[in-house]
Amino acid sequence: xxxxxxxxxxxxxxxxxxxxxxxxxxxxxxxxxxxxxxxxxxxxxxxxxxxxxxxxxxxxxxxxxxxxxxxxxxxxxxxxxxxxxxxxxxxxxxxxxxxxxxxxxxxxxxxxxxxxxxxxxxxxxxxxxxxxxxxxxxxxxxxxxxxxxxxxxxxxxxxxxxxxxxxxxxxxxxxxxxxxxxxxxxxxxxxxxxxxxxxxxxxxxxxxxxxxxxxxxxxxxxxxxxxxxxxxxxxxxxxxxxxxxxxxxxxxxxxxxxxxxxxxxxxxxxxxxxxxxxxxxxxxxxxxxxxxxxxxxxxxxxxxxxxxxxxxxxxxxxxxxxxxxxxxxxxxxxxxxxxxxxxxxxxxxxxxxxxxxxxxxxxxxxxxxxxxxxxxxxxxxxxxxxxxxxxxxxxxxxxxxxxxxxxxxxxxxxxxxxxxxxxxxxxxxxxxxxxxxxxxxxxxxxxxxxxxxxxxxxxxxxxxxxxxxxxxxxxxxxxxxxxxxxxxxxxxxxxxxxxxxxxxxxxxxxxxxxxxxxxxxxxxxxxxxxxxxxxxxxxxxxxxxxxxxxxxxxxxxxxxxxxxxxxxxxx
Numbered sequence: 001x002x003x004x005x006x007x008x009x010x011x012x013x014x015x016x017x018x019x020x021x022x023x024x025x026x027x028x029x030x031x032x033x034x035x036x037x038x039x040x041x042x043x044x045x046x047x048x049x050x051x052x053x054x055x056x057x058x059x060x061x062x063x064x065x066x067x068x069x070x071x072x073x074x075x076x077x078x079x080x081x082x083x084x085x086x087x088x089x090x091x092x093x094x095x096x097x098x099x100x101x102x103x104x105x106x107x108x109x110x111x112x113x114x115x116x117x118x119x120x121x122x123x124x125x126x127x128x129x130x131x132x133x134x135x136x137x138x139x140x141x142x143x144x145x146x147x148x149x150x151x152x153x154x155x156x157x158x159x160x161x162x163x164x165x166x167x168x169x170x171x172x173x174x175x176x177x178x179x180x181x182x183x184x185x186x187x188x189x190x191x192x193x194x195x196x197x198x199x200x201x202x203x204x205x206x207x208x209x210x211x212x213x214x215x216x217x218x219x220x221x222x223x224x225x226x227x228x229x230x231x232x233x234x235x236x237x238x239x240x241x242x243x244x245x246x247x248x249x250x251x252x253x254x255x256x257x258x259x260x261x262x263x264x265x266x267x268x269x270x271x272x273x274x275x276x277x278x279x280x281x282x283x284x285x286x287x288x289x290x291x292x293x294x295x296x297x298x299x300x301x302x303x304x305x306x307x308x309x310x311x312x313x314x315x316x317x318x319x320x321x322x323x324x325x326x327x328x329x330x331x332x333x334x335x336x337x338x339x340x341x342x343x344x345x346x347x348x349x350x351x352x353x354x355x356x357x358x359x360x361x362x363x364x365x366x367x368x369x370x371x372x373x374x375x376x377x378x379x380x381x382x383x384x385x386x387x388x389x390x391x392x393x394x395x396x397x398x399x400x401x402x403x404x405x406x407x408x409x410x411x412x413x414x415x416x417x418x419x420x421x422x423x424x425x426x427x428x429x430x431x432x433x434x435x436x437x438x439x440x441x442x443x444x445x446x447x448x449x450x451x452x453x454x455x456x457x458x459x460x461x462x463x464x465x466x467x468x469x470x471x472x473x474x475x476x477x478x479x480x481x482x483x484x485x486x487x488x489x490x491x492x493x494x495x496x497x498x499x500x501x502x503x504x505x506x507x508x509x510x511x512x513x514x515x516x517x518x519x520x521x522x523x524x525x526x527x528x529x530x531x532x533x534x535x536x537x538x539x540x541x542x543x544x545x546x547x548x549x550x551x552x553x554x555x556x557x558x559x560x561x562x563x564x565x566x567x568x569x570x571x
Contacts, residue, residue, distance in 0.1 A: 001081075001497075001503040001504060001505070001535075002079055002080075002081055002124060002126075002503070002504040002505070002506075003025065003079060003080040003081075003504070003505050003535075004024040004025065004077070004078075004079045004504065004505060004506045004537070005023075005024060005025055005078040005079055005080065005085075006021060006022065006023055006024060006076075006077075006078045007021070007022045007024055007043060007046060007047055007050070007075075007076070007077055007078075008020065008021045008022075008074075008075070008076040008077075009042075009043075009046040009050075009074065009075045009076070010072070010073070010074055011065065011066040011069045011071065011072050011073040011074065012042065012045075012046055012049075012064060012065075012066065012073050012074070012075060013039070013042045013045060013046075013059075013064060013066065013565075014037070014039050014042060014066065014560065014563075014564060014565040015039060015042065015066065015564060015565050015566070016066065016068075016069065016564035016565075016566070017069055017072065018566070020039075020042075020565070020566060020567055022043060022556070022567075024505075024506060024537055024539075025505060025537050026537075026554065027537070027552075027553035027554040028532075028534065028536065028537060028538065028553055029529065029537075029538045029540070029551075029552040029553045029554070030537070030538070030539045030540070030552060030553065030554040030555070030556055031540050031542065031548055031549070031551070031552040031554065031555045031556065032539055032540065032541040032542070032556045032558070033542060033543070033555065033556070033557050033558070034557055034558035034559060034568075035559075035560070036543070037560060038558040038559055038560050038565055039558045039560070039565025039566075040541045040558050041056075041057070041510060041511075041541060042558075042565060043508075043539075043541075044056040044057075044136060044508060044510060044541075045057055045059065045064070046075045047075075047077060047508075048128070048131075048132075049064060049075050049090060050075040050076065050077035050088050050090050051077060051088060051119070051124065051128075051131065052116070052120070052127075052128040052131070053090065053097070053116060054128065056132070056136065061092055062092070064092060065092050065093050066564075068563060068564075070093065071093045072091070072093065072094075073091050073092040073093060074089065074090070074091040074096065075088075075089075075090050075091065076088065076089050081123060081124070084101055084102055085101070085102055086099065086100060086101055086123060087099075087100040088100075088119070097112060097115060097116075099115065099118070099119055099123070106118075126159055127155075127159065129152065129155060129156060130155070130156050130159040133145055133156050133488075133489070133492055134489065134492045134493050134496055134504065135504060135506055135507060135508060136508045136510060144481075144484075144485040144488070145485070145488050145492075146461065146473040146481070146484060146485065146488070147473075150458060150459050150460070153459040154459055156492070157429060157436075157459070158425065158429075161428060161429065161432055161495070177409075180405060180408055180409060183405055184402070184405045184406075184409070187398060187401055187402050187405060188402070190398055191395065191398045191399065191402065194391055194394050194395045194398060195395065197391050198388065198391045198392060198395065201384065201387055201388045201391060202388060204370070204373075204384060205384045205385065205388060219367060219370060219371045220371065222367055223364060223367045223368060223371065226360055226363050226364045226367065227364060229360055230357060230360045230361065230364065233353050233356060233357045233360065234357065236350070236353055237350060237353055237354060237357065248336055248339050248340045248343060249340065251336055252333055252336045252337065252340065255329050255332055255333045255336065256333070258329050259326055259329050259330065259333070262322045262323075262325055262326045262329070263326065265318075265319075265322045266319055266322050266323060266326070269315045269316075269318055269319035269322065270319065272311075272315050273312055273315050273316065273319070276308045276309070276311050276312040276315065277308075277312065279304065279305075279308040280305050280308045280309060280312070283296070283301040283304045283305045283308075284301075284305060287301070426457055429457055430457055432495065433455060433456070433457065435495070435498075436455060436491055436495060437453060437454050437455055439490075439491040439494050439495070440453045440455070440487045440488060440491045441453050441487075443486065443487035443490050443491060443528065444483060444484070444487045446524055446527060446528055447483045447486060447487060447524045447525065447528070448520055448524055449480060449483040449484070449487075450466060451463050451464060451465055451466075451471070452464045452465075453484065453487070461473055463476075463484075482512070486512070486525060486528075490528060493507070497533075505535050505536055505537050506536075506537055506539075507532070507536055507537070507538045507539070508538075508539045508541065509538065509539070509540045509541065510541045511541055511542060511543065512525070512540070512542075513525070513540060513542050513544060513548060526551060538552075540552065
């Protein structure tokens with residue numbers, strides 16, 4: 001279980017250069033209040049950034065740094081797992097990422113991505129997506145489980161049930177299978193090469209056994225044919241000009257520049273037309289000066305209107321000319337692109353011809369060597385027979401290896417079937433689905449939402465009313481959807497605790513009480529919070545502090561002072 005202790009941050013979003021520190025386990029329930037923009041939800045972004053290197057909301061890393069101080073943005077998160085105390089230090093300007101275990105920095109030399117993988121897979125044992133399914137609910141940027149695609153739903157449940165190890169095993173098996181495929185392909189290639197050498201050696205042996213004038217003539221004839229083909233291929237390559245493609249690309253780039261320039265002119269004309277329209281409207285609508293309240297002469301107004309309209313017409317004509325020119329240039333660009341495509345196709349053909357030239361040259365060299373051997377007779381028959389025997393032995397070894405690879409492939413195929421989503425994982429998920437559905441329906445009843453919720457092994461929902469009418473999640477009101485989201489959140493936390501996989505003491509409800517829940521829903525949610533284990537620490541972020549006062553153990557108020565967010569009270 002992950003026990004979160006403290007969260008500290010400074011120069012982060014709206015906070016200044018003094019640390020904002022929150023005790024995450026001081027009380028069972030904490031109400032977080034403050035005006036809009038006071039920094040209530042900043043704690044969510046800070047916690048998410050500290051753990052996963054990304055904000056909870058859709059905010060880039062550069063935007064996380066306080067825009068006034070513009071440096072030394074730091075987040076520190078302290079938590080315990082399995083008796084070890086950890087502190088994550090992460091910052092921007094300068095970039096900082098440290099993992100401390102019991103006061104000692106670990107794996108400091110690791111690459112940032114590997115460092116994050118160590119944190120998520122070996123320490124936290126949860127990822128960003130799953131964290132937001134069991135810890136956070138209600139934020140506008142949060143995507144509830146029911147709005148996730150099926151694959152992402154599967155990932156969340158696999159993390160909860162601690163069966164993602166099978167996915168990792170499957171990935172490892174895929175890598176091994178890929179290596180096996182490469183070995184099989186390499187083996188087949190080697191067998192072909194050896195077979196080619198065997199056939200060549202047999203042929204060579206036959207030629208040595210009957211060195212004849214006809215054999216030499218045949219060889220010379222082959223050389224002549226190959227040389228003729230080589231000459232033809234060289235002519236094809238020589239006649240092709242590689243500069244054509246480069247010229248076309250240069251022309252295309254120039255057209256892009258012209259199109260962009262014309263686009264800027266069109267934008268400028270549009271802006272000026274808008275200014276003319278404003279001037280026309282001003283003199284048409286105002287007979288008196290809005291500032292000095294003196295009457296504006298009718299002739300002056302008419303002249304101003306006519307001048308503005310004339311200017312608008314000139315701009316319209318210029319804009320249309322530019323757009324016409326853009327259209328023409330675009331057509332020219334398309335024509336050039338067609339030519340480029342043809343040139344690229346031609347280049348590919350030339351490259352193929354060049355490869356054939358290389359092969360033909362090697363073939364000619366080989367044939368010339370064979371002819372020389374025929375003419376000189378330097379090789380003995382016994383040497384040729386020994387070479388043939390050696391190659392045949394190699395072939396037998398390779399064939400035996402091929403059989404072993406085939407057996408390994410069959411074994412991998414069996415294991416792959418077991419590790420697929422439809423294999424072992426599905427069987428485990430099927431065992432827990434009744435528990436998940438039962439818990440979800442129990443929480444829905446506590447929330448006074450009397451429907452029957454059923455999640456199948458494909459993670460598709462079926463929701464039926466008392467009258468057995470079937471509904472989808474999207475068919476319900478926002479308040480009803482929120483009840484389903486809440487029920488699933490508490491279900492995931494319960495399942496995580498049962499599995500002891502990614503259970504945590506922390507639960508944050510961001511503006512959940514401010515949204516679509518009615519009065520009964522609020523009361524029912526409070527009932528659920530009262531039933532949570534003593535080791536759960538709940539933070540409720542809300543605008544309705546006055547309505548929720550005295551319902552929680554602690555009240556944390558954020559204020560904005562001199563453009564910086566800070567904690568005013570944390571009673």
